[in-house]
Amino acid sequence: MLKMEDSTISLTSADFEEDRYSRLRLIPWWDQEKLKNSAVMVVGAGAIGNELIKNLALLGIGRIFIFDMDTIEHTNLTRSVLYRAQDVGRYKAEVAAERAMELNPDVKAKAFVSNIIDDVGLGVFAEMDVVLGGLDNREARLAINQSCYKVNRPWIDGAIEALSGFARVFVPGEGACYECTMTEADWMMINKRKSCALLTQEQMAEGKTPTTPTSSSVIAGIQVQEMLKLLHKERGLPTLAGKGFVFNGLTHDSYVVEYQRKPDCMSHDTYDVIKSMPWSVRTMTLGELVGLVKSEQGDRAVVELDREIAASARCTCGREKALFLPVHKLTSDLLACPECGAPMIFDSFHSLNGTEYFLSKTLFEVGIPLMHVVGGRVGIEETIYYEFDGDKEEVFRGC
Numbered sequence: 543m544l545k546m547e548d549s550t551i552s553l554t555s556a557d558f559e560e561d562r563y564s565r566l567r568l569i570p571w572w573d574q575e576k577l578k579n580s581a582v583m584v585v586g587a588g589a590i591g592n593e594l595i596k597n598l599a600l601l602g603i604g605r606i607f608i609f610d611m612d613t614i615e616h617t618n619l620t621r622s623v624l625y626r627a628q629d630v631g632r633y634k635a636e637v638a639a640e641r642a643m644e645l646n647p648d649v650k651a652k653a654f655v656s657n658i659i660d661d662v663g664l665g666v667f668a669e670m671d672v673v674l675g676g677l678d679n680r681e682a683r684l685a686i687n688q689s690c691y692k693v694n695r696p697w698i699d700g701a702i703e704a705l706s707g708f709a710r711v712f713v714p715g716e717g718a719c720y721e722c723t724m725t726e727a728d729w730m731m732i733n734k735r736k737s738c739a740l741l742t743q744e745q746m747a748e749g750k751t752p753t754t755p756t757s758s759s760v761i762a763g764i765q766v767q768e769m770l771k772l773l774h775k776e777r778g779l780p781t782l783a784g785k786g787f788v789f790n791g792l793t794h795d796s797y798v799v800e801y802q803r804k805p806d807c808m809s810h811d812t813y814d815v816i817k818s819m820p821w822s823v824r825t826m827t828l829g830e831l832v833g834l835v836k837s838e839q840g841d842r843a844v845v846e847l848d849r850e851i852a853a854s855a856r857c858t859c860g861r862e863k864a865l866f867l868p869v870h871k872l873t874s875d876l877l878a879c880p881e882c883g884a885p886m887i888f889d890s891f892h893s894l895n896g897t898e899y900f901l902s903k904t905l906f907e908v909g910i911p912l913m914h915v916v917g918g919r920v921g922i923e924e925t926i927y928y929e930f931d932g933d934k935e936e937v938f939r940g941c
């Protein structure tokens with residue numbers, strides 16, 4: 543099908559795209575243009591992530607953002623369609639992004655070797671139409687869940703073990719969220735790992751779960767189909783929002799489970815108003831930020847960060863040490879006194895009123911990620927949120 547553009551008919555690359563996607567367009571509700579204009583985040587470029595990214599590329603999702611901190615190992619090659627033996631040692635996210643663009647030159651894919659728990663600003667989540675998870679740990683799922691809820695974005699979780707797996711869809715305001723589905727045992731695992739973090743970081747190494755390329759393609763396929771329905775939401779297609787697709791690979795039975803929304807769940811916080819500001823986390827100092835928020839909201843305004851940041855540590859021997867990193871990243875090594883080896887006591891903050899001694903530090907220097915969102919409020923009045931869009935060009939460069 544040829545398309546008229548600027549009243550001239552010519553064979554542009556857009557016309558060849560029509561050929562590539564014409565079988566997809568046979569689906570009555572399909573809108574290829576919408577997919578082309580979509581931004582989708584994939585967290586985790588392992589077994590599930592490979593299948594997710596492959597599907598997104600084939601479908602012509604215009605902008606794909608891939609988050610993973612690991613490098614490729616030989617053991618990944620049995621479950622990762624995007625990786626080759628010569629890729630061993632390279633970052634998964636980088637190789638996956640290259641291969642996605644090879645599979646379909648219409649798509650742009652960008653790699654982020656970042657920790658999804660701390661290093662990704664809420665403004666990055668806000669830019670996405672859907673977030674897809676291919677993860678193997680609960681803390682990362684919980685962090686994605688909270689970030690997506692704050693900026694009102696849907697996310698789709700996938701999990702596999704041996705031949706089986708499940709896919710779950712979480713849409714703010716529509717039924718249960720990920721935290722609502724968490725059991726007592728899930729919390730015990732998280733708390734165990736958290737307490738371990740203060741002992742040795744090495745012991746935190748992920749448990750190795752048996753996974754296959756077959757179960758990952760089944761589950762990732764369901765995740766991407768759910769994403770397609772969410773992207774076409776004006777079509778009113780049924781989705782798994784607040785529900786899970788459970789697949790038993792031994793019998794090939796499957797069923798859908800509906801999760802209970804917990805009214806006291808801590809993850810349902812959605813920011814009402816987020817103001818887009820030309821501010822940059824990279825360059826703005828804490829002092830400048832406090833000044834700007836006070837000029838917006840009055841002199842009694844305080845800045846609320848959404849995380850607890852350790853400022854400094856002090857030892858009984860008198861030695862002091864600057865920290866400036868999220869409290870949960872502290873380890874016993876970091877808190878050991880460089881002078882006498884004793885464990886040091888640290889102080890921390892999550893809000894700023896303009897009297898702090900470290901106001902000359904930039905937000906980035908105290909561990910706030912690029913494109914983050916911070917709050918400003920006066921007393922118990924409603925918080926107004928500010929998104930740091932001055933970082934946008936740096937974060938999304940090339941994509």
Ligand SMILES: [Zn+2]
Nearest residue numbers: 719721722807
């Ligand atoms: Zn919840």
Ligand SMILES: [Zn+2]
Nearest residue numbers: 857859879882
């Ligand atoms: Zn000491």
